[in-house]
Amino acid sequence: MSCSREESYTTGKQFIQADPCKDNTFARIEAYLTNFFDKITKAGNAILNLSNEINFVVDLIGSSITGFTNKMLGSLSDKLSEVIKKGIDALTKLLIASGYGIPAIIGIEKALIPLAQKLVDGIFCAATKVLEGAKDALTDLITGAVKNVLNAGQCVVEQLVGAFTNNLVNIVDSIVGPLVAPIADILNGFGKNIFGFNIKDFLLTGINAIRKIANLFECDDKKVCPASSKYKIDQGLLKDMSEEDENSAWNTIFSGTAISQGATNLATDFERQYGKWNIFGAPLSETGGIGPCQFGNITECGLPTVNFFGGNGVGAAGEVILGNIIDNVDTEGAVGSVLKVGSIVGVNMTEPGSGYGRPPIVTFQDSCNKGYGAYGRAIIDQNPSSPTFGQVTSVVITSEGENYPADIGELPLYISDVIIENPGQDYEEGDTIDGLEIEITEEGDTITINGLEIEITEGRVTNVSVLPGLAYNGLPDLNIQSISGFGAVLRPIMSVVTPQTEFVQVIDCVS
Amino acid sequence: MELNNLSKQPSNKYLGVVVNFDDQKEQATGQGWGWRYKVAIMDSYSNTIDIADAEIEYAICIFPVTAGSGGAGRSKSAKIAQGDVVVLEKISGIPHIVGLYGRTSQIVYGEGRFDAKSGFYGGLKPGNILNNQEINQSSGHCTPRPLNTGSGSDKSKERKTPIDKLAEIGIDAFSAAATGDFVSPIVSVASEFLP
Numbered sequence: 228m229s230c231s232r233e234e235s236y237t238t239g240k241q242f243i244q245a246d247p248c249k250d251n252t253f254a255r256i257e258a259y260l261t262n263f264f265d266k267i268t269k270a271g272n273a274i275l276n277l278s279n280e281i282n283f284v285v286d287l288i289g290s291s292i293t294g295f296t297n298k299m300l301g302s303l304s305d306k307l308s309e310v311i312k313k314g315i316d317a318l319t320k321l322l323i324a325s326g327y328g329i330p331a332i333i334g335i336e337k338a339l340i341p342l343a344q345k346l347v348d349g350i351f352c353a354a355t356k357v358l359e360g361a362k363d364a365l366t367d368l369i370t371g372a373v374k375n376v377l378n379a380g381q382c383v384v385e386q387l388v389g390a391f392t393n394n395l396v397n398i399v400d401s402i403v404g405p406l407v408a409p410i411a412d413i414l415n416g417f418g419k420n421i422f423g424f425n426i427k428d429f430l431l432t433g434i435n436a437i438r439k440i441a442n443l444f445e446c447d448d449k450k451v452c453p454a455s456s457k458y459k460i461d462q463g464l465l466k467d468m469s470e471e472d473e474n475s476a477w478n479t480i481f482s483g484t485a486i487s488q489g490a491t492n493l494a495t496d497f498e499r500q501y502g503k504w505n506i507f508g509a510p511l512s513e514t515g516g517i518g519p520c521q522f523g524n525i526t527e528c529g530l531p532t533v534n535f536f537g538g539n540g541v542g543a544a545g546e547v548i549l550g551n552i553i554d555n556v557d558t559e560g561a562v563g564s565v566l567k568v569g570s571i572v573g574v575n576m577t578e579p580g581s582g583y584g585r586p587p588i589v590t591f592q593d594s595c596n597k598g599y600g601a602y603g604r605a606i607i608d609q610n611p612s613s614p615t616f617g618q619v620t621s622v623v624i625t626s627e628g629e630n631y632p633a634d635i636g637e638l639p640l641y642i643s644d645v646i647i648e649n650p651g652q653d654y655e656e657g658d659t660i661d662g663l664e665i666e667i668t669e670e671g672d673t674i675t676i677n678g679l680e681i682e683i684t685e686g687r688v689t690n691v692s693v694l695p696g697l698a699y700n701g702l703p704d705l706n707i708q709s710i711s712g713f714g715a716v717l718r719p720i721m722s723v724v725t726p727q728t729e730f731v732q733v734i735d736c737v738s
Numbered sequence: 739m740e741l742n743n744l745s746k747q748p749s750n751k752y753l754g755v756v757v758n759f760d761d762q763k764e765q766a767t768g769q770g771w772g773w774r775y776k777v778a779i780m781d782s783y784s785n786t787i788d789i790a791d792a793e794i795e796y797a798i799c800i801f802p803v804t805a806g807s808g809g810a811g812r813s814k815s816a817k818i819a820q821g822d823v824v825v826l827e828k829i830s831g832i833p834h835i836v837g838l839y840g841r842t843s844q845i846v847y848g849e850g851r852f853d854a855k856s857g858f859y860g861g862l863k864p865g866n867i868l869n870n871q872e873i874n875q876s877s878g879h880c881t882p883r884p885l886n887t888g889s890g891s892d893k894s895k896e897r898k899t900p901i902d903k904l905a906e907i908g909i910d911a912f913s914a915a916a917t918g919d920f921v922s923p924i925v926s927v928a929s930e931f932l933p
Contacts, residue, residue: 239891268897269890277903371915377897507915563894595894
């Protein structure tokens with residue numbers, strides 16, 4: 228017997244596991260913020276200790292963002308070394324061409340040495356200041372967001388990290404900028420502009436360079452990449468952000484921050500330090516950085532979706548088939564317009580994908596995290612001589628789950644195929660599948676047949692033929708009636724389309 | 739052949755209800771000997787309290803052979819609660835508890851001596867998982883399922899800005915975001931400990 232009560236306060240929490248194959252800093256911060264806002268904004272949270280929660284999430288994000296800060300400032304240091312070296316070379320050529328003697332050139336270059344040393348020290352000082360101030364900055368940002376944000380999504384993370392970056396860029400520019408200026412004065416002081424470098428521009432446009440630089444330090448060894456690094460407690464692995472998704476999110480952050488840097492009418496210390504962002508209460512028309520962001524209550528829950536990942540393949544996609552649809556009675560405190568809920572009884576494959584050497588992981592999700600308990604297993608074609616070799620051919624539903632938003636008209640469901648998961652043993656000819664009898668009319672006579680015909684070979688179930696027309700509203704249990712046999716596990720593949728085999732007129736549907 | 743006492747007086751089975759632990763506090767709190775419970779035997783006591791619960795004699799628990807007697811450190815404890823309906827046998831006139839009935843989900847609690855009553859007593863408190871379910875039947879307990887409401891990740895439910903909680907830490911939820919809104923306590927070190 229089960230009851231609708233949460234198993235624990237950790238159910239539904241997300242975690243991003245270590246991934247040797249990609250930088251998942253953004254996904255990690257998103258998971259921290261999602262857990263944080265889920266906890267602090269849920270109704271009836273009398274025992275919430277907000278102070279502790281803010282400190283906790285600040286520590287978590289702080290540890291993730293340290294790496295990001297180091298990468299940025301490390302790449303800035305490298306870039307400055309590179310452009311100064313190029314500048315000195317260019318200046319040397321210019322001075323020689325202008326008739327300066329070697330001692331004079333050496334004298335000019337010597338003057339640059341202490342300035343370059345100061346610059347290196349300045350970058351170190353800026354890094355120290357940013358990292359020391361990171362906790363205070365994150366605390367400001369999280370506290371500011373708590374006043375406005377109810378649901379953390381990707382855009383919330385982009386804005387929050389964007390605001391952090393805005394502050395970082397300002398600090399670095401204020402410390403390093405004045406140290407670069409005298410170097411630029413010397414290099415550009417002989418009639419030709421040979422040194423042009425803008426710290427803010429580099430920090431806000433150089434994300435791809437930063438990520439590439441980070442990759443340079445990695446060995447070219449073969450890594451075992453996990454199918455996914457995203458894990459949800461009591462649900463399992465979920466599809467995580469790809470490297471492209473991460474890069475796209477960071478590009479959004481940097482382009483948003485760049486626009487934020489140009490914002491005017493910065494009225495408060497907060498805005499001057501972090502910029503204007505929607506999640507801190509600035510009107511969208513004044514932010515300009517990152518587009519509209521939905522962080523309030525969600526009023527529209529979409530239908531559940533299916534995801535395929537892992538298995539060394541790509542491209543499999545499908546649509547969820549819902550069954551057991553009932554009225555949504557869980558309406559207390561609801562803001563979403565979910566009128567009906569149901570279970571997941573099948574997947575209609577729209578793209579079989581390719582390259583699957585082993586079954587990919589199948590997950591089901593709805594945008595409101597309302598449904599739970601549905602699990603599926605992908606069936607792939609492992610026959611090298613088959614035209615569908617390496618493709619996902621179907622999905623077996625091992626658990627239907629319930630409570631998934633299902634605001635659609637209920638359609639009759641049909642068994643399109645049956646997967647023999649375990650053939651069992653000791654079955655006999657004449658054994659039938661329980662509860663699938665249908666009455667058909669043939670030449671004026673009404674006879675009863677079974678909707679599924681099973682073939683038994685040496686006591687094992689070797690084939691199941693599906694007769695058309697038997698309609699269901701859920702996932703049927705396929706139990707074989709047998710005196711001697713046991714152990715067979717048959718999984719139906721459901722479809723909303725009647726199987727195209729010999730037509731049988733059905734006058735009594737089992738539902 | 740001479741019959742022994744047990745044969746002369748074959749044991750009879752009785753049903754009874756374990757009385758309130760308050761009336762057998764000493765034993766229930768582990769200060770008595772053995773595993774004994776005061777049981778109001780239905781054949782022997784009326785529903786009216788002619789004889790107070792505290793005056794009822796103790797019945798001794800009989801354990802299955804798999805429970806162990808304590809010898810060689812092998813033992814399992816009795817798990818009898820107040821209000822349990824137990825089966826007794828009188829051996830030489832002394833009641834022995836030989837079994838008990840599982841409580842069903844249809845149980846109705848009452849005030850009378852033979853009415854069912856909650857088994858929670860003293861340190862026996864409802865747990866976090868099964869709460870106050872007191873049943874033992876084939877359908878099993880109502881076991882919680884992993885819903886998303888625990889962590890608040892069900893986004894179809896209304897969420898609210900924690901205005902009261904912000905106020906508790908000195909932040910006005912309706913004011914604009916400001917630097918230094920969240921105040922951390924300052925570490926105060928006595929001057930003699932400063933470097």
